[in-house]
Amino acid sequence: MMRVTFVHADGKGRTEVEAEPGSILLDVAQAHLMPLEGTCEGQMACSTCHVIVAKEDFDRLPPASEMEEDMLDLAAGVRRTSRLSCQISLTAEMGALTVHIPSESRNMQGPR
Template identity: 55%
Template sequence: MTRVRFLKWDGCLAAEAEAPAGTRLLELAQRLGLPLEGTCEGAMACSTCHVIVAPADFPRLGPLSPHEEDMLDFTPHVAPTSRLSCQVILEADLEALEVRLPPGHADMRGL
């Protein structure tokens, strides 16, 4: 199990939960009701699931694919540790992960 802390842009806790290995970070965030839309359902055709990974945790994740890097080039509020949460799969050896929601993030599914 991996314990994931989701922070709001201002650093306040948005949610915290545990998830088993193999869970996509986007799926966990959506189960918790966080505003990560994932419009393309993981096809990397959008960046509505963008998160900023804590610098200490970033190297422990798998590498970005060239396509994910390209999508992040068009993402607002991108940071050096940005990832698309649809591409982050929680691994068995990842005990904890902290991510921050970018400023202005909104889930447009309900509108």
């Protein structure tokens, strides 16, 4: 198991969860009612699962594909450490991962 910390869109709340290696970050987020829509169901046809990975964790992730980078161009509030959560496969080697829910996701269902 590994630990994933979701920093809520308001920047004040946090939700820490355990996740199985091999899980997709979007699935973990949705299972814990984080406000990430994932409209395209992981097909990289939207950017509604955009998250901002903590700087200290970002370099431990495999690089984003060109297609993912293209989709991130459509997301609101993109930062240097932005990723699509549907493209992050969790591994035991990560140990822990902290991601920030963008403020643009606040209007979706989930913790605020």
